[in-house]
Amino acid sequence: MKILSVVITAMAFILSACQPHVKIDQGISIPDIRVLIEVCDELDSIEFKGTYTLRSEEANYEFGGNNRNIYIKPLEKGFTIFNRNRIFKFTNNDQISFIPSEVTASFKLGRNAYPGELQISKNKDGFLNIVNKSNIETYLRGVVPAEIPTYKTEYLEAIKSQAICARTYALKKMEKKKDIFDVYGDVNDQVYSGLSGQNNLANHAIDGTRGSVLMYNNELAEIYYHSTCGGLLEASENVWPDAKLPYMNVRQDALGDRFACQGSPVFRWKESFSMDELDSLFKVNYNYSLLNAEIKDTTYIDLKINSISRTPGGRVQSLKLVYGDREFFLEGMQIRKFFSKNSRNLKSTLFTLKVQNDTLLVFEGGGFGHGAGMCQWGALYMAEQGFKYYDILVNKYFRGTYLKKVY
Ligand SMILES: [Zn+2]
Secondary structure, rough: OEEEEEEEOOOOOOOOOOOOOOOOOOOOOOOOEEEEEEEEEOOEEEEEOOOEEEEOOOEEEEEEEOOOOOEEOOOOOEEEOEEEOOOOEEEEOOOOEEEOOOOOEEEEOEEEEEOOOEEEEOOOOOOOEEEEEEHHHHHHHHHHHHHOOOOOOOHHHHHHHHHHHHHHHHHHHHHHOOOOOOOOOOOOOEEEEEEEEOOOHHHHHHHOOOOOOEEEOOOOOOOOOEEEEEOEOOOOOHHOOOOOOOOOOOOOOOEEOOEEEEEEEOEEEEEEOOOOHHHHHHHHHHHHHHOOOOOOOOOOOEEEEEEEEEOOOEEEEEEEEOOEEEEEEEEEEHHHHOEOOOOOOOOOOOEEEEEEEOEEEEEEEEOOOOOEEHHHHHHHHHHHHOHHHHHHHHHHOOEEEEHHHHO
């Protein structure tokens, strides 16, 4: 059994070389954003800190003090909210809100606490949507520390850049009106941990850039960011074919004679797969395995990886796997998903492949994430070097955009 051949095509790769609908106008108040923080079957407990009022068509009821926990369960028709004192029943179409009486009030769900309003509804699949509504500046306090390192004061200007990216991203999402929520509270949009994890440096960066967003042609810019580009920034259309953005091009993420993100722990990485591991990947992804108990002699089982195409930025765009009598074509994110290990996707598609001892497939790669937009580790280094947030954003990562204060 062996990995027969890995055909590596022309390499451009230079690893070693180198309210709900928001109208943006001056002077508007800070918009509210609705974040989907959980979709669940039932909820053991939500605990209110401070006073909250349940408002629905049928009820107005106060929670807090000794009456601070509620439990929620879906019913065959509708759902119920109850505690020791009361039981409330709602229909499938009800969308109920718990409104805080004071700004310091919050509610705890699992390990995290959240500021602002709690909204609950039932979705078409019978699950409960748990939504947190707060103003977008408060929301950012729960996003920024979850998205970028905030443990060094030297990182302040990069953290400000992150705050502006996250604000622009969220407002852009809110332009597309959705019924129940505006953004997911996880990697589907931006990771949001509510009040948990907030810190002074991130709060300072958010307050210091209050209302600032990136604009292009009088519209909010479309913003993407990632952990580490590996030295090569990618064009947006090479990651998302429909997103051709003139301010996200292929180029080196360099500062002087070094790569800006060189200090990232994943600037360079290695990952390897044995034949057994590769066979399990085929099993998991395609329910196709050649290493079963009936085959004792696996000498003639070969894997070929060929037709590798790359983006102009050097990232692997597509490849073909030939295994046994079947062929599998992978492209874009599918590549990272297929070659995952311990439930984690391959870090990036910026890699070369080689076969070691006929049986081990070795990836040598750079960076973590899609590579388009702001490289967070690059921004952290620039901040340490004295760059300001507008240099990092407008002059480095989103050339052609401009900053605007929208409230
Ligand atoms: Zn970078």
